[in-house]
Amino acid sequence: MVRGILLTSNLPQLQNLIKRDPISYKEEFLQQWHHYNSIREIFAINPDEQAHHFGELVAFISQVATCYPKETAQFPAQLSTLLLESYNVLSLDTKKTIVQNLVMLRNKNVISSIDLMKTLFPLLPQTSSSALRGFIRKTILNDIKAANLRTKNHKLNSAVQAMLFGMIERGLGAEFVGDKGKTKMAAASSDSRKHGDEAMWAIILSKELWRKGIWRDAKTVAIIAQGCFHPVIKAQSASLHFFLGDEEEDEDSDNEEQEVDIKSLQHKREVKKKTRSGDNKLRKQMKEAKKKSQQKGDDVSTNFSALQLLRDPQTFGEKLYDILHNHDKKFSLDHKILIMQLLSRIMGSHKLCVLGFYTYIVKYLFHKQLRIPSILVCLAQSVHDLTPPDAVTPVIRKLAQEFVHPGVANEVIAAGINSIREICRRQPWAMEEDLLSDLIEYRKSKDKQVVAASRGLLRLYREVNPGMLKKRERGKEATMSVSGGAQPLPYGHGPEAAVDIEGLSLLEDHLKVLENGKEDDGSDNEDAWKGWEVESDSSSDSDSEGWIGVSDDENENLVISDSEDEGEDKASPEAQVEKKISTLATTKILTPADFALLNSLRASATGSTSTSKNKRKAEPDVSTQTDEFISENDILGPRKKAKADYEERMASVRAGREGREKFGSQKGKQNKAAPSSTTNREKARNKPIMMIMNSSAVKGKKKASLREKQRKLRAHITKAKQSYH
Incomplete structure (x- = not known):
């Protein structure tokens, strides 16, 4: 009896004992479980009563739920229902407790990620606490990132994308709310604000998952594209900025994404003790800051991949x-x-x-x-x-x-x-x-x-x-x-009509060589297609490795010449081979292995190496595929440099003073303990006589009266006596 009283009054101790021996302490757990159910019924009527004790019981049951899965089967659903139905009347501490314990149950695999997302997504537009909202957002992003870390979790991705799409679609039927005049003032009092916040969070999460490289598919683009037609101006503007490549930082952005203050790092290094490890650490931080600034500069350009993925x-x-x-x-x-x-x-x-x-x-x-x-x-x-x-x-x-x-x-x-x-x-x-x-x-x-x-x-x-x-x-x-008779192309005509796949004749000749060799060996052609049944996202270079190579013997069948004597027609190997239109595409279904081999043959024919630099050169430029985007500077043209204002002039002055000593004369500073410049009297003693002969001081001495000379002599004697004593 004493043991039961002690255990029921000390939940952390009971929790520890249950985890060690669940069977022996099942009665004590059931006692707390019945206690939880009774308080939950009271709590549903009056949330302010026994809120603290209810939170302790929720935390206790969440910790030991894996020990009694049958008894706690309905426990996660009860928490989700309470959170969604009574969210506006619950206190902030109770909300945090329930959300944290739901996340704990997800980490213990008591509930699935989809069940957790169904509970957390509706909370984002309702939460007024920035701390809780940030925790929910971080939980969602980390959970999706962890699920797609090794391989794509298509089930979770499809479910979450359907939720995000529904959050945007629910507000599309409302009346358009503008951003000027009476329509802007009416937005705060209309029901569209709720749908706008919901759609805004769906767009923010989709943009964040895209930016982190977790989702890079057409479904993500379709979600944000749907936001471009949302009647609430805030959600619509966020979607437009995504396609334009303008990153908008919101108030809940992670601290790790903040810019590094380079001046602050340098100041700390000057104040603290100088060590080699400190220098290395500062150098590393400066390098990371420079890398982030370069990445931020690259992100300003238009999001070409997103534009190309529009359905x-x-x-x-x-x-x-x-x-x-x-x-x-x-x-x-x-x-x-x-x-x-x-x-x-x-x-x-x-x-x-x-x-x-x-x-x-x-x-x-x-x-x-x-x-x-x-x-x-x-x-x-x-x-x-x-x-x-x-x-x-x-x-x-x-x-x-x-x-x-x-x-x-x-x-x-x-x-x-x-x-x-x-x-x-x-x-x-x-x-x-x-x-x-x-x-x-x-x-x-x-x-x-x-x-x-x-x-x-x-x-x-x-x-x-x-x-x-x-x-x-x-x-x-x-x-x-x-x-010479050259005429411009008429409207709608291209420079050259596409008659064949580039380099397809190289693949056709190569396959003929392989067929001849395999007929002699009696091997089966179907063995070469193993491993290409599942679609792969890897690059063509990595796909071609280990599959098949182009040997020197096989290259003898390709007519390749770099000689200038053979004329322009034979200067390019691909140009020579492509004069013959290949019929391979009409007689055979090309597989991913065929395209991988085609890329390697094309690279070998053009003499390109496998270095990353040449690979980048071989890649087609996006600006040539899509029409080039221009800026306002292209419209305004070269302009005269505007006159610098006061701040710009002072910044230029300060930049010119960096790395040099303070301005001033260096005379008399090197041979003194305390550096200082010479006085005007010392400078006057060293002046040449010809420079001071016509000065007023010298002429005044010559014209002085006897009385003035006596007064100066008496003053000199008095001053000398005072300095002597």
């Missing part, structure tokens, strides 16, 4: 334009430009035709328009070689009328011509001959910006379509090409 870019672009056009009055200018930037980049990278966009953007093409450089960038990026010239010609005419005339500043003229040049670089047929002739005349201007912009437009048409220029403006090379 239906045309529908996505049309929906973006509908939001921009239908809700134009609800959005501020900054948010409209944000949508324009994403729409223009998708149109340029996927070569989409959303013709209504050019009609919409015309109303913003004024030189006094706020943020006009960003708008001009959006306009230029949206044009590509498949854009109909008829849709772009009115826009170019509008730019010339508003930006290129004597009534505006030279900077405006330069920006207008640069914008026209960037548009015509993507679609040269949108330019009119008369307008081109007028714009080229600005190369005779006295302003350097205007001259550079006009000459850039002239150089462009000398390359793409010199026939639109006058004969005296074409230049030597363009004139020779026109006289």
Whole structure:
């Protein structure tokens, strides 16, 4: 009896004993279990009563739940139900206790990750405590990361992605809430705020998992792409920033992602004791800080991979334009430009035709328009070689009328011509001959910006379509090409039509050699395809290792020559082989092993090595696959350096003083114990006589009266007596 009283009053002791011998202390556990059920019923009616004792019982049962799985089978479900149904009336300490114990049950494999996620996801938009919210967020990210550490956990990923997609989709049917005027004020009192917070957290988690490299698939992109159409401006803006490559740091970001203060590290090193280990530690921290800053700089660029993983870019672009056009009055200018930037980049990278966009953007093409450089960038990026010239010609005419005339500043003229040049670089047929002739005349201007912009437009048409220029403006090379019969490609025509897979003839010849050799050996061809039944994400170079190689004997069958005497046709091995169109793709289904071998044969034919540097060179440039994105500097052109303000001048002065001693004379400082400069009296003694003969002091002595000489002598004697005593 005494033993039972002692154990029931000391839960940590009972917990320790149960873990050592669960069978012997089962009665004591059941007593606490019944006690927990009775308090839970009371707690459901009045959460403020016995909250502390209820938390202790929850922690106790969570610790020993693995010892009695049958008795505690409903325990996790009870905690989840209590947390979800009574979350608003529970105290903060009780919430933390329940959440922490649910995480403990997950770590003990009492519940699955999916069950834990179903409980934690609804809590994120409801939690007002930043500490609890940060703990929930970190738990979700770490759990998903651990599940995908070695191999992809497709079951968990699909379940979590479905939850995130549902969190965004629940608020799509609401009315659009803008970010200016009355719509912005009404957002706080509407039900859309709840859906907006829920969608915001779904977007934040998806972006974080993408940034950490845990999720890099089309489903993640589809989740964030759905957020671009959310009626709440906050969630929509977060999704747009993801595709534009702008990282937005929120208030719950991890401390490890904070920037390293380099000046603070250097100051600590100066104050603390100088040791070799301290120097090495500082050097390592400085190296990591530099690496993080470089990575942050690289992340600023547009997220090309995310743009390329969009499932239906045309529908996505049309929906973006509908939001921009239908809700134009609800959005501020900054948010409209944000949508324009994403729409223009998708149109340029996927070569989409959303013709209504050019009609919409015309109303913003004024030189006094706020943020006009960003708008001009959006306009230029949206044009590509498949854009109909008829849709772009009115826009170019509008730019010339508003930006290129004597009534505006030279900077405006330069920006207008640069914008026209960037548009015509993507679609040269949108330019009119008369307008081109007028714009080229600005190369005779006295302003350097205007001259550079006009000459850039002239150089462009000398390359793409010199026939639109006058004969005296074409230049030597363009004139020779026109006289030789060279014609620009018509609209919609590519430079070369794709007739075959690059290097496929190399693979065909190589397989013929293998077939001849295996016929002699009598081996089975099916053995070569083992290991390629499951799709692999590894690189082609790693796939080809150990599978098959190209020996010197096999290379003898390939006609490869680098001799200059054989002409241009034989300079490139691939060019020579590809003159013959291969029929392998029409007679055989190419497997991943075939493509891996094709890459290795192509690399061998071009003479490339397996070094990482050459691999990077062989990889196709993303900017060549998708139309190049431009910045505001490309529109504004080269500008004069602005006059530095006071802060910039002082920063330049301080930078020039680094690494040197304090300014001042060095005379008299080297031979003294306490360094100091000479006085004016000491300097006067060493002056040459010719420098002081005509001074007022010397002339005054000559003209002094006898009385003045006696007074000076008496003062000198008195001062000498005082110094002697």
